[in-house]
Amino acid sequence: MKIIDLTMPIIDGMEVYSGDPPVNISLNSTIEEDGFEVRSLAFGSHTGTHVDAFSHMHQGKQSIDEIGLTQFCGKAMRVDASINFPENTGLFFNEEVNMDKFEKICSVQPPFVGGMLSEELEWNLLKQEIVTYTDLVSLENIPLGEPFTFFGLPLTINNGDGSPVRAIALLNER
Template identity: 65%
Template structure:
């Protein structure tokens, strides 16, 4: 079994989507002065590697707490837009995909989709109650067409429209 970390490191001042809150990480306490170390974190809910709730782009749709945890983990596969998509497992696209593959994705009924998604496709997937993952890294380490187990659990944020995640792929089980 191998665990592949698909998560970008969150760091002070890291790049964010235009208009999103800046990332500020500071020291709140230190071991030397307080006997323990604590950092203060200030960032948007869509910072770094993150998951999007349906409410992120569609008013009145489900927020993170309303979506079953089973939609944030499970069997998945790295795919290309031209291949036949497996049914009812998570899909991670090896190349950028646009809204012209929406019908193909919907026919496969994935619980979640990730990779280089256009904003238009992301919005359409969320509207169809498919969770989306953004800003994943090291997807190229996953072989195309081979199943793995994915975990990308969000923080439990009240009315959360999205959340940073620690995204991992478990391969060779």
């Protein structure tokens, strides 16, 4: 089994989406002074590689802590426009995807979709209760059209509209 990390590192002062809180990471305690090391973390729920809850763009929809864990992991495939999308499989795109793929995506009922999604597509996918992942890295290292197992588990944030995740792809080695 081969593991591919799809996670963007969270770094103090990193670039964030316009209007999102800045990322501030500072050393709070040190081994030399306190006998242990602890950092203070301050950033938004949509920092770095993250998953969006339905409530992110739709009032009254489920928050991140209300969505079942099975919707954040499972069978997945990196796809593009030339591939028939598999049913009930998470879909990942390594190129920008717009509303022209919405009906094709929804027709195969994926539990999650990730990649460079337009805001309009993301809004519509979340309305259909398909979680979305953004700011993934290294998708090009996943073979196109080959199934893999994906994990992108959120923190259990009460009433959370999203969460940073550690996203990984597990590939079967041949």
